[in-house]
Amino acid sequence: MHRPDRTEPPTDATTMDPILSARGVSKTYRTGSHEVHALRGVDLDVHSGELVMVMGPSGNGKTTLLNCLSGLDDIDTGTVTVDGRDLFGMSDGDRTRHRAARMGFVFQAFNLIPVLSARENVELPLLVTGTPAKAARQRAEQMLARVGLADRAGHRPGELSGGEQQRVTVARALVAEPAIVWADEPTGALDSHTAGGIVELLHEVHAAGQTLVVVTHDEALGRSGQRLVHVRDGRIADHDDDAEVGGHTRIEVSS
Structure with a gap:
């Protein structure tokens, strides 16, 4: 698959309201007397059409950042606005x-329902939000065709390769035409060749105008986005500390 040229955000993107705005977001996990400060006063904006990569050492808050900014996890302090709505x-x-x-989600573990076909997994988000069954089925088939799986729509996850399963999750993430797609280690469970196909697919999706925030350990994937956010010890540095990395902005994070 040929990876299309990356599109850059409009030159006036920073003057528009962000599709995501986080201010002062903190999250602490407590187990008995032990506390882990996973996020410490995070501020972050993401604008429509951006491809933002999030990197950092394991255990330093990347996945917690994604979970809190998407509303999957509660936060202790701060505010998160997505698509004009205050999540909390x-x-x-x-x-x-x-x-x-x-919102759409792509996870390392795929999180597909094993007893459902690829088509049924993709149409499920639409059915949950009240889309009529016929329209949901049609849209699911269109999305599977878009990710190159039209001929695998009737197969269950156990009958698909790892790369095919991840393509199903991408189709599922996109089917409701979300404002933002979150991807947590989307290539982490795949071999390098298969991962390359998923990276190309993510760039194709972004080139079509989709906003994505991607958590990754993959250095090549991280440097292929428009903006690289480094997370360390649950913090993101001030934007005045920006540095250029491979032509893209890196936001360095430190304790």
């Missing part, structure tokens, strides 16, 4: 519905 100003039910309607 909503009830749990409203946040779940907003997440289903306006």
Whole structure:
């Protein structure tokens, strides 16, 4: 698969309201008397159409950052606004519905339902949000064709390769036309050849205008985005500390 040229955000993107805005976000996990400060006062904006890569050492808060900014986890302090909505100003039910309607997720472990076909896995987010069954089926088939799996739509996850399963998760993430897609180590469970195909697919999706935030340990993938955010000890440095990395902005994080 040929990877298309990356599109850059509009030159006035920073003057527009961000699609995601986080201010002062903190998260602490407590086990008995032990505390882990996973996030410490994080500020971050993501604008529409950006491809933002998040990197950093294991255990330093990357996945927690994704989970908190997407509303999968609660936060202790701060605010997170996504697509114009204050995530933690909503009830749990409203946040779940907003997440289903306006966000997509791609996980390392795929998280596909094993008893459902690829088509049924992809159409599920639409059915949950009330899309009529016929329309959901049609949209799911279109998305599977888009990721190159039209001929595998009737297969269950156990009948698909790892790369094919990850393509199903990408189709599922995109099917509801979300404002933002979150990807947590999308190539982490794949061999290098298969991972390369997923990287190309993510860049194709971004080139079509999709906003993505990708957590990764893959240095090549991390440097291929428009912006590289480094997370260390749960902190993100001030934007005044930006440095250029491979033509893209790196936001260095330190304790």
